[in-house]
Amino acid sequence: MSFLEEIQKRRTFGIISHPDAGKTTLTEKLLLFGGAIQEAGAVKNNKIKKGATSDFMEIERQRGISVATSVLAFIYKDKKINILDTPGHKDFAEDTFRTLTAVDSVIVVIDVAKGVEEQTEKLVEVCRMRKIPMIVFINKLDREGKDAFDLLDEVEQKLGLKVTPLSFPIGMGYDFKGIYNIWGKKLNIFSGDNKQTISEGVEFDDIDNPELDKIVGEKAANTLREELELVNEVYPDFNQNDYLSGSLQPVFFGSALNNFGVKELLDCFIDIAPNPQPKQAEERLVDSKEEKLTGFVFKIHANMDPKHRDRLAFVKIVSGTFKRNTPYLHVRNGKKVKFSSPNAFFAEKKEIVEESFPGDIVGLHDTGNFKIGDTLTEGEQLNFKGIPSFSPEHFRYVNNADPMKAKQLYKGLDQLMDEGVAQLFTMEMNGRKIVGTVGALQYEVIQYRLEHEYGAKCSYENIAVHKACWVEPEDPKNEEFKEFKRVKQRYLAKDKQGQLVFLADSPFTIQMTQSKYPSVKLHFTSEFA
Secondary structure: OOHHHHHHHEEEEEEEEOOOOOHHHHHHHHHHHOOOOOOOOOOOOOOOOOOOOOOOOHHHHHHOOOOOOEEEEEEEOOEEEEEEEOOOOHHHHHHHHHHOOOOOEEEEEEEOOOEOOHHHHHHHHHHHHOOOOEEEEEEOOOOOOOOHHHHHHHHHHHHOOOEEEOEEEEOOHHHOOEEEEOOOOEEEEOOOOOOOOOOOOEEOOOOOOOHHHHHHOHHHHHHHHHHHHHHHHHOOOOOHHHHHOOOOEEEEEOEOOOOEOHHHHHHHHHHHOOOOOOEEEOOOEEOOOOOOOEEEEEEEEEOOEOOEOOEEEEEEEEEOOEEOOOOEEEOOOOEEEOOOOOEEEEOOEEEEOOEEOOOOEEEEEEOOOOOOOOEEEOOOOOOEOOOOOEOOOEEEEEEEOOHHHHHHHHHHHHHHHHOOOOEEEEEOOOOOEEEEEOOOHHHHHHHHHHHHHHOOOEEEEEOOOOEEEEEEEOOOOOHHHHHHHHHOHHHEEEOOOOOEEEEEOOHHHHHHHHHHOOOEEEEOEOOOO
16 A cells, blocks of 8 residues: 555544543444454443453553543554543643644543533643644433533533534433434434444434334424424534634534444544644644654653553654664654664554554653654654643652662652653752642652552652742843842752743742843743743
């Protein structure tokens, strides 16, 4: 198969939502359709002892949430589909923001009862900023929830989207009869008894067909006809160019847990979703059809396999063909590196792959050379942008709880920070370590992983910090900056890259500092250069 045909085959997308809207369950069901797994294990259902395929960390299995972004791939109707399943929990939002730099389109999952929740708003805002094409999936229709039209209004108003439904529910919750697939002109009757297997739909080209009344009952059939008429009047027709440019969002209804409405979503998705897209580097726009390899690291995961202490750097391929055992330039280090066992992810298995194409995600074994945002090329100096560190919300001192294991603790902290789990700051005055995170749950994850993966124990101590501000002096040699450093020395630290950071204890302190030292700029993200 030619290089261009390989690109045409690829679809790489992320699934985003508020926790508990059913994102992991939807991922499972997509894998089921791709034939990648035989039976799906729901996150909540204890009858099935098999955990969800995409949650491989112990702490995720205990709590039923996804902490790390996992990568899954499968083949469906001759298309190669790469899914990046992202954590919905807001404490891990940074991981999700970084993942959004590696996808070409997104599916947004919304809970029918809860509607649009705050975490969804934040994530969709990032997608809107980057003009990522989105499909909305309204989930859990087998439960009582909001009226379909009210939900569509809410999606438009709260998320600022322009929607067009491509499927429509017949009833809801207790009265839920099925879904009419507007995109494929098909009726799917809901039976609610096959959660782990795949059900078939009934074809209906014409909803005025009296057969419909026999199947769902006269009342439901008439309601459906009225509602579809309203849909035609109120919502714009689907236009693929508008969808691809991010200005129109198709909506599907279904129940992922009951495997319902998922196939309609997938069939439409592979028809309309974008192939691997060009990506903006600082130097130029890189087209996916270019022959030469470019790619960037959007995630690092240590110890995916507890038996082998390995680190895996996840690389999204932007252009060219990635070949095994071929030397590529690691742009930041200026060194050539080659990889003897690059991994591709196929459902729950990792396998060594000879070559990968644009849109694919490759896992590279890493001994500590990679950081998030690093670029690989065939020699060109390129830097892909858009993977910043944000100022953390929570700060705590880290204390070593076992003096014999200091080395393990620092190694563990070092590697976890490379993964982007949290940020590490070292105080200038006394060298004490401070861990900053987006959410409090991350401290538990860090403690747990330090103990189970590195054999180190740590305890935390509170510290009054409101925000971490990256410091940019106009002139590092001027008197004002020297005075700033002298007066604020108790609050100065270095981040992992060695950049100077001012740990401010309140918004008031930040204001006062900025007015007192106007030539010293303070930034809330690390990417200001």
